Amino acid sequence: MRLNIPEQDYMYSGHVGCPGCGAAIAMKFFLKAMGEKTVIVLPACCWSIIAGPYPQSTLQVPLIHSAFEAGGAVASGVRAALDTKGDRETVVVTWAGDGGTFDIGFQALSGAVERNEDFIYVCYDNEAYMNTGIQRSSATPYGAWTTTTPGIQWKRGRKKNIVEALAAHRIPYAATASIAFPEDLIRKVKKARETHGSRFLHIYTTCPTGWRMPSEMSVRIARMAVETCIFPLYEVEDGVHYTLNYTPRGFPVNEYLKLQGRFGHLTADDLEQIQEMVNEDWQLLIRKTGEQA
Amino acid sequence: MKKVIEGSQGVAEAVRLARVNVISAYPITPQTHIVETLSGFCSDGTLDARFLKVESEHSALAALIGAASSGVRTFTATSSQGLALMHELLHWASGARLPIVMAEVNRALGPGWNIWTDQTDSLAQRDTGWIQLYCEDGQETLDTTLQAFALAEQVNLPVMVVLDAFFLSHTYEPVDIPEQEAVDRFLPPFAPRFQLDTANPCAFGSMVTPDTYMEMRRSIAAGMEAALELLPEVEERFAGIFGRRWAAIEPVRCDDAEIILVTSGTVTGTCRELIGDLREKGEKVGLLKVKLFRPFPVEAIRRVLAPARKIAVIDRNFSFGASGIFAQEIRAALCNTPGHPPVFGFVAGIGGRDVTKDVLEGIYRQTVESDRPEREDLWIGLKEVPDALEHP
Numbered sequence: 001m002r003l004n005i006p007e008q009d010y011m012y013s014g015h016v017g018c019p020g021c022g023a024a025i026a027m028k029f030f031l032k033a034m035g036e037k038t039v040i041v042l043p044a045c046c047w048s049i050i051a052g053p054y055p056q057s058t059l060q061v062p063l064i065h066s067a068f069e070a071g072g073a074v075a076s077g078v079r080a081a082l083d084t085k086g087d088r089e090t091v092v093v094t095w096a097g098d099g100g101t102f103d104i105g106f107q108a109l110s111g112a113v114e115r116n117e118d119f120i121y122v123c124y125d126n127e128a129y130m131n132t133g134i135q136r137s138s139a140t141p142y143g144a145w146t147t148t149t150p151g152i153q154w155k156r157g158r159k160k161n162i163v164e165a166l167a168a169h170r171i172p173y174a175a176t177a178s179i180a181f182p183e184d185l186i187r188k189v190k191k192a193r194e195t196h197g198s199r200f201l202h203i204y205t206t207c208p209t210g211w212r213m214p215s216e217m218s219v220r221i222a223r224m225a226v227e228t229c230i231f232p233l234y235e236v237e238d239g240v241h242y243t244l245n246y247t248p249r250g251f252p253v254n255e256y257l258k259l260q261g262r263f264g265h266l267t268a269d270d271l272e273q274i275q276e277m278v279n280e281d282w283q284l285l286i287r288k289t290g291e292q293a
Numbered sequence: 294m295k296k297v298i299e300g301s302q303g304v305a306e307a308v309r310l311a312r313v314n315v316i317s318a319y320p321i322t323p324q325t326h327i328v329e330t331l332s333g334f335c336s337d338g339t340l341d342a343r344f345l346k347v348e349s350e351h352s353a354l355a356a357l358i359g360a361a362s363s364g365v366r367t368f369t370a371t372s373s374q375g376l377a378l379m380h381e382l383l384h385w386a387s388g389a390r391l392p393i394v395m396a397e398v399n400r401a402l403g404p405g406w407n408i409w410t411d412q413t414d415s416l417a418q419r420d421t422g423w424i425q426l427y428c429e430d431g432q433e434t435l436d437t438t439l440q441a442f443a444l445a446e447q448v449n450l451p452v453m454v455v456l457d458a459f460f461l462s463h464t465y466e467p468v469d470i471p472e473q474e475a476v477d478r479f480l481p482p483f484a485p486r487f488q489l490d491t492a493n494p495c496a497f498g499s500m501v502t503p504d505t506y507m508e509m510r511r512s513i514a515a516g517m518e519a520a521l522e523l524l525p526e527v528e529e530r531f532a533g534i535f536g537r538r539w540a541a542i543e544p545v546r547c548d549d550a551e552i553i554l555v556t557s558g559t560v561t562g563t564c565r566e567l568i569g570d571l572r573e574k575g576e577k578v579g580l581l582k583v584k585l586f587r588p589f590p591v592e593a594i595r596r597v598l599a600p601a602r603k604i605a606v607i608d609r610n611f612s613f614g615a616s617g618i619f620a621q622e623i624r625a626a627l628c629n630t631p632g633h634p635p636v637f638g639f640v641a642g643i644g645g646r647d648v649t650k651d652v653l654e655g656i657y658r659q660t661v662e663s664d665r666p667e668r669e670d671l672w673i674g675l676k677e678v679p680d681a682l683e684h685p
Contacts, residue, residue, distance in 0.1 A: 036491055036494075037491050038491070039363075039489050039491065041359065048500065049500060051496060051499065052496070052499065052500075053499055053500040053501065053502060054496075054499040054500065054501045054505060055499075056496075056499075057494075057495070057496035057499065059494070059496065060494055061491065061494050062489040062490060062491055062493075062494040062495060062496075062497075063494070063495075063496040063497065063499075064359065064362050064489055064496075064497040064498060065496070065497060065498035065499060066355065066358065066359070066385075066498070067355065067381055067382060067385055069351065070351065070352065070355035070358075070382070072352070073317075073347060073351070073352035073353075073355035073356045073359070074355050074356065074358055074359035075359060076317075076345055076347070076352075076356045076359065077315060077317060077345065077355065077356030077357055077358060077359025077360035077361075077362075077363070077367075078359040078360065078362070078363050078489065079359075080314075080315045080317075080343040080345055080356070080359075080360055081314065081315055081343075081359070081360040081361075081362075081363030081364065081365040082363060083343060084314040084315060084342070084343055084365055085363070085364070085365065090491055107348060107349065107352075108348070108349075108351070108352050108355065110348070111347055111348030111349070111352055114348070115345070115346070115347075
């Protein structure tokens with residue numbers, strides 16, 4: 001089967017990501033859908049490195065690095081400047097990791113979308129502070145090992161539901177997407193591009209290094225996250241209108257968890273608890289999308 | 294046209310006349326009248342700018358970093374805690390070589406909460422790569438804000454225009470507000486040397502290795518040195534159009550002075566009065582007003598101060614474990630001059646306490662009567678609080 005993906009790339013060949021990096025795959029697809037009239041604001045994250053050291057850049061669009069917690073604010077300023085110059089064509093994008101979105105960057109993000117700044121905020125979520133060496137974030141899922149949740153102190157808190165938090169700001173468009181579903185991802189990017197006001201994309205990006213998994217499994221594991229209902233694909237318009245974009249096959253969560261070393265310590269009881277949590281979240285979601293259980 | 298306005302309104306008038314494109318700020322007492330006035334200008338169309346009402350001072354400066362990188366003229370204003378919150382991005386703005394202009398209203402840092410004037414907030418940012426200009430009165434504040442844009446855009450470094458809380462920010466004085474046409478001649482539209490541009494996609498602020506970083510830092514230092522050279526040119530152009538001249542430093546009756554008082558900010562005005570009185574009584578005393586703190590005009594200061602017998606620096610600020618900050622800089626400027634005069638470091642007016650002419654005369658008398666300072670910091674007007682001083 002041939003996927004319907006635009007041929008044109010806006011990344012040069014060669015980047016500084018790890019083999020199998022989901023974040024690099026996400027950027028490739030994202031820019032295919034965005035095109036050249038794009039400015040990327042890049043708060044500190046893995047991509048601060050992946051984009052290449054001075055004087056090189058792996059991107060074919062303008063890029064401005066920013067302080068870790070400032071992604072929403074820097075993008076607001078770029079947008080304001082473009083507006084005063086009469087440039088309504090260029091789209092401003094903040095491309096942030098889960099730390100720069102869920103945690104340290106949350107205030108600036110919340111402020112920017114409360115003002116309904118006209119930009120796209122993308123969180124590529126690899127579920128921990130991967131650039132600094134796999135430390136837990138509030139996007140790290142229940143049950144995961146990280147270097148700051150080692151041994152018996154594996155993470156017991158739930159992953160923050162960032163899309164719900166953004167939907168609560170009643171922004172025009174919020175959606176989840178996955179590197180394993182590129183056509184869905186590209187459609188959502190194009191939809192975000194055509195929408196005005198604050199748009200938020202939560203892209204699930206595997207991390208072979210941090211998740212303790214083989215690099216060639218990146219896309220397969222991303223697919224399993226969707227098929228197990230751990231990372232459902234859906235959209236929220238104006239904060240209230242939910243649409244499920246793909247009906248998962250509903251595999252047991254262990255089909256996803258067992259592929260990754262970061263979950264290797266979990267017992268049968270732990271797996272059961274995670275399954276219950278995933279079931280609960282799924283029910284909450286489909287109540288909003290209106291699907292049948 | 295002369296109008297009686299607040300120091301804060303003078304700043305806002307200058308921002309309007311500079312045709313700033315993007316403003317971003319978060320309110321904090323005593324900066325609020327600046328942002329309120331500018332909000333009014335943007336609302337009624339007097340100023341055609343985007344004003345981002347952000348959710349913190351950190352985001353205020355972050356937004357301007359984005360806007361200035363996109364090649365437009367930018368302005369913010371803050372004070373005290375707000376400036377401290379911006380600290381990380383102060384470094385970022387200078388490192389990215391962005392000509393952002395900020396009005397910074399000197400206010401004490403908590404705890405305890407104190408909204409009154411104190412220079413420690415801005416002086417604590419001395420190593421962030423911002424040009425710092427300390428103003429004495431309303432006219433100088435307005436004029437300096439206009440000059441700040443010209444200077445910033447020539448050297449690609451951010452500029453802080455610093456004014457005292459209340460004594461300057463909220464004080465009404467007659468101020469000449471220039472005509473737009475004259476300001477346009479002084480300050481042409483911003484022509485950025487680099488900007489985010491989809492037709493010429495570049496990466497800004499990428500990772501740099503030890504192989505490159507040091508040269509980039511040296512380039513910023515060179516920009517600071519250039520600012521020292523260029524400020525007189527900016528002043529000259531300004532004087533040619535508006536007939537007013539300020540300066541990096543201003544010596545008042547220093548030529549034959551045996552004792553020179555060194556001041557900054559609004560204390561200077563009071564000190565001018567004192568110098569006049571003392572001179573009438575035949576005292577050989579002078580005053581050195583320091584306006585430009587970064588880059589610090591070492592050579593010029595050395596030339597004025599080295600011939601004197603004693604120097605008395607008045608600091609409305611303090612660096613714990615060291616001394617008043619202007620005193621430190623003055624000592625450092627003089628230390629390689631053989632036989633230089635002793636430097637008395639007086640600390641006065643902390644947290645907005647009044648520095649009256651009597652206080653300044655006391656400082657002068659104490660300097661006359663001592664051969665050398667007893668300690669590096671001489672606190673003036675301290676009340677008796679024995680427990681606090683004996684059992685810290």
